[in-house]
Amino acid sequence: MNALTLIREFSLFRLKQSVILGVKSLWMHKLRSILTAMGIVFGVCSVIAMLAIGEGASYEAQQQIKDLGSQNIILESVKPTSKTAGGDQQRSTILEYGLTYKDISQIRATVPGVEVTIPSRDVKDFIWNEERNVDGAAVGTVPWFPEMRNRKVLEGRFFSELEMSMRAPVCVLSKSLARELFPLSEPIGDTVRIHTSYLRVIGVIDDDPAVAAANEESEGSGEKGDGMEMMIPISTLEDHFGEVLIKYRSGSFEAEKVELHDVTIRIDDPDRVMSASLAIRHILERNHKQVDYRMTVPLDLLRRAERTKQIFNIVLGSIAAISLLVGGIGIMNIMLATVTERTREIGIRRALGAKKKDIVIQFLIETVMLSGAGGLIGVALGLAIPITITHFANMVTIIEFWAPALAFTISVVTGVLFGIYPAFRAAGMNPVEALRHE
Amino acid sequence: MLRDAVVEPVIELRGVEKHYQMGDTLVKALHGIDLKILPGDYISILGPSGCGKSTMLNILGCLDQPTLGQYFLGGQDVSELSDDDLSQVRGKRLGFIFQSYNLIQQLTVVENIEVPLYYQGVSEKDSRELAVELAHKVGLGKRLDHRPTELSGGQQQRVAIARSLANDPPVILADEATGNLDSKSGGDILEIFDELNADGKTLILITHDEGMAMRTSRTIRLKDGEVAYDSYTEGQLV
Numbered sequence: 001m002n003a004l005t006l007i008r009e010f011s012l013f014r015l016k017q018s019v020i021l022g023v024k025s026l027w028m029h030k031l032r033s034i035l036t037a038m039g040i041v042f043g044v045c046s047v048i049a050m051l052a053i054g055e056g057a058s059y060e061a062q063q064q065i066k067d068l069g070s071q072n073i074i075l076e077s078v079k080p081t082s083k084t085a086g087g088d089q090q091r092s093t094i095l096e097y098g099l100t101y102k103d104i105s106q107i108r109a110t111v112p113g114v115e116v117t118i119p120s121r122d123v124k125d126f127i128w129n130e131e132r133n134v135d136g137a138a139v140g141t142v143p144w145f146p147e148m149r150n151r152k153v154l155e156g157r158f159f160s161e162l163e164m165s166m167r168a169p170v171c172v173l174s175k176s177l178a179r180e181l182f183p184l185s186e187p188i189g190d191t192v193r194i195h196t197s198y199l200r201v202i203g204v205i206d207d208d209p210a211v212a213a214a215n216e217e218s219e220g221s222g223e224k225g226d227g228m229e230m231m232i233p234i235s236t237l238e239d240h241f242g243e244v245l246i247k248y249r250s251g252s253f254e255a256e257k258v259e260l261h262d263v264t265i266r267i268d269d270p271d272r273v274m275s276a277s278l279a280i281r282h283i284l285e286r287n288h289k290q291v292d293y294r295m296t297v298p299l300d301l302l303r304r305a306e307r308t309k310q311i312f313n314i315v316l317g318s319i320a321a322i323s324l325l326v327g328g329i330g331i332m333n334i335m336l337a338t339v340t341e342r343t344r345e346i347g348i349r350r351a352l353g354a355k356k357k358d359i360v361i362q363f364l365i366e367t368v369m370l371s372g373a374g375g376l377i378g379v380a381l382g383l384a385i386p387i388t389i390t391h392f393a394n395m396v397t398i399i400e401f402w403a404p405a406l407a408f409t410i411s412v413v414t415g416v417l418f419g420i421y422p423a424f425r426a427a428g429m430n431p432v433e434a435l436r437h438e
Numbered sequence: 439m440l441r442d443a444v445v446e447p448v449i450e451l452r453g454v455e456k457h458y459q460m461g462d463t464l465v466k467a468l469h470g471i472d473l474k475i476l477p478g479d480y481i482s483i484l485g486p487s488g489c490g491k492s493t494m495l496n497i498l499g500c501l502d503q504p505t506l507g508q509y510f511l512g513g514q515d516v517s518e519l520s521d522d523d524l525s526q527v528r529g530k531r532l533g534f535i536f537q538s539y540n541l542i543q544q545l546t547v548v549e550n551i552e553v554p555l556y557y558q559g560v561s562e563k564d565s566r567e568l569a570v571e572l573a574h575k576v577g578l579g580k581r582l583d584h585r586p587t588e589l590s591g592g593q594q595q596r597v598a599i600a601r602s603l604a605n606d607p608p609v610i611l612a613d614e615a616t617g618n619l620d621s622k623s624g625g626d627i628l629e630i631f632d633e634l635n636a637d638g639k640t641l642i643l644i645t646h647d648e649g650m651a652m653r654t655s656r657t658i659r660l661k662d663g664e665v666a667y668d669s670y671t672e673g674q675l676v
Binding site: 348354355356358 | 469496502521525529531534542544545554556557558559562601
C-alpha cells in the first residue's frame with residue numbers, strides 16, 4: 001500500500017465519519033431538518049415541474065404553427081360583420097365577399113419570391129353516405145395541397161393534376177369525416193354525395209392539426225362539425241356548384257358569393273416571408289374596401305411564440321432563483337441557530353484537536369446534506385408532477401434531461417454558499433469561550 | 439535540584455503573563471509565572487476563585503496563548519504556534535477532563551472516545567479497537583453503545599477519562615474533575631487518576647478541594663496570578 005492510497009482511504013474514512021456525524025446531528029432535530037430542507041424541496045421541484053410544463057406547452061404551440069408551414073402565408077375569406085358590410089350588397093340577397101382570383105393573380109405577379117399558391121374554396125353542406133350524413137364541407141383545392149400544408153395522406157392517394165384538369169368527380173376525406181361516414185366499411189372506392197353531386201372516395205387525409213388539437217381537448221363532449229371536410233379538385237367544385245353558394249339552414253337560407261375561401265402562398269426563401277407578407281397585406285388593403293379576409297403568417301406566429309417562451313423562461317428563472325434564495329436563507333438561518341446551539345460541542349472538538357478547517361468541513365457537510373437531500377426529494381417530486389399532469393390532464397410535458405441535473409446542482413451549490421458563513425462562524429469561535437458556553 | 443538536572447521537564451513556563459482588556463482597565467490574570475513540571479508529576483493546582491486558575495488551565499491546555507513569556511511543552515516552545523499547530527498539540531500531547539464531562543450528546547460512548555483519534559487520522563479499524571479497549575479499562579465495557587444521557591455522572595466522567603487517554607498523551611489536565619460528583623463516584627475517579635500516575639502519566643488537577651490536594655505528590659497554590667506556594671520548591675528550600 002503506497003502513501004497515496006493511504007491518504008485516499010484516510011480521507012474517505014473521514015468523509016464517511018463526517019457524513020455519519022452529520023446524519024446524527026440532523027436526525028436529532030428531525031422536524032427542524034425536514035422543514036429546512038422543505039424550502040429547497042419546493043424550489044427544486046417547482047423549477048423542474050414548471051420547466052417541463054412550459055416546455056411542453058410551447059412545444060405544442062410551436063408544433064401547431066410549424067404544421068401550418070413556416071414558409072407559408074395563409075389567407076382566408078371572412079364574412080364581414082354586419083356593420084362593415086357595405087351598401088352595395090344591401091339590396092342584393094346575395095352576400096358577396098372574400099378573396100378573389102384577381103387578388104391572387106396580382107400577388108403572383110408582383111410579390112417577389114412567391115413560389116406556389118394553393119387556392120381553395122369551400123362548400124358547406126351535408127355530406128351523405130347512403131343514409132348517413134354529416135354536416136361538413138367540400139374543399140375545392142389543388143393537388144399539391146397536402147405537401148404544402150403538411151397534411152399526411154393516410155390511405156389511398158390525393159387527387160392528381162390530371163384529375164383536376166379533367167374535373168374528375170373524386171374526393172379525399174378527412175380522417176374524422178371518414179370515421180363518421182364509414183364507421184364500419186372501407187371508404188376508398190365508395191361514393192359520397194354532397195347536394196346533388198356524387199363523388200368517388202380515393203383517399204383519406206389526416207385532420208387539420210389545429211382542429212385535431214381542439215377535438216382532442218373536448219374529447220367525449222360529442223361536438224362535431226369541425227374538421228369534417230373532404231378535398232376535391234377546385235375545378236370540379238366550380239363545375240358542380242358555380243360561384244354562388246346557397247346554404248339552407250333550419251328554415252332560412254343564405255346565399256353567398258365567394259370566389260376563394262382559402263389561399264395558401266408559399267414563399268421560396270424563409271428570409272423573405274416577412275417582407276412578402278407586408279407586400280401582400282398592401283395589395284389586399286388596396287383591393288378590399290372592407291376587411292373580409294384574414295391573413296396568418298405562421299413564421300410570425302412562430303417568432304412570437306419563441307419570444308413568449310423566452311419571456312416565460314426569464315420569469316421562470318427569476319422564480320426559481322427567488323425560491324432557491326429563500327430556501328438558502330432558511331438553511332443559513334437554521335445553521336446559524338445550530339452553530340450557536342452547538343457552541344459547546346465546537347469547543348470540545350477544538351480542545352480535542354480539531355482544527356478550524358475540520359469544524360468548517362463538518363458544518364459544510366451538514367448543510368450540503370440538508371440541501372442535497374432536499375434537492376433529491378425535489379427532483380423526485382419535480383419529475384412526478386409533470387408525469388402526473390400528462391397522465392391525468394392530457395397535457396404535453398417535456399422534461400429536458402439537464403433540468404433535474406441543473407436543479408439538483410443548484411440546490412447543492414445553494415447549500416454550500418449559504419453554509420459557508422455559519423461554518424466559518426463556528427470555526428472562528430474562541431475555544432475557551434466555546435467551552436464555557438452553557 | 440538534582441531531579442531538574444537529570445530529567446527534561448515536560449512542561450516549563452518562563453515568565454508567563456496573561457493580560458485581558460476589560461473595558462478601560464487592563465486585567466493581569468497571570469503575572470510572571472515560572473514553573474517546571476517533570477514527567478510523572480502528580481500535581482494539584484489550588485487557589486481561591488479569581489486567582490488565575492482558569493487562565494492557567496487555558497494556557498497549560500494550549501487553548502489560549504500567553505501575552506508574555508514562553509511555554510515549553512515537551513521541549514517545544516508552543517507560545518507562538520499557529521492555530522492549526524496548537525490544535526495538533528492539544529490533540530496529540532494533552533488530555534482534557536472537565537468538570538461537566540463535556541461529552542458530545544449525539545455520540546455513543548465508543549464514538550466519544552474516538553473523537554480525538556479521528557482528528558489524528560487514525561484508521562477506522564484501529565480507532566474502534568482502541569476505543570473499545572479504553573472503555574473496558576475504565577470499566578464501561580458493557581456500555582459501549584450507550585449515549586451520555588443514559589449514563590450516571592461518574593460513568594460519564596470515566597468516558598471522558600478514556601477519551602483523554604485516546605492518543606496516549608504524556609500530560610492530562612483535569613479541571614475540577616470531581617466537582618459534579620458525589621463522594622463515592624469522585625473517589626472512584628481519583629483512584630483511576632492514581633493508577634494513571636502510577637503508569638507514568640503527568641497529571642495536573644485544577645481544584646479547590648483540599649482533600650484532593652492531599653492525594654497528589656505536589657501542590658501549587660495560586661494567588662493573584664502568581665505562584666504563592668509550591669510544595670516542591672518549598673520542600674527544597676526547607
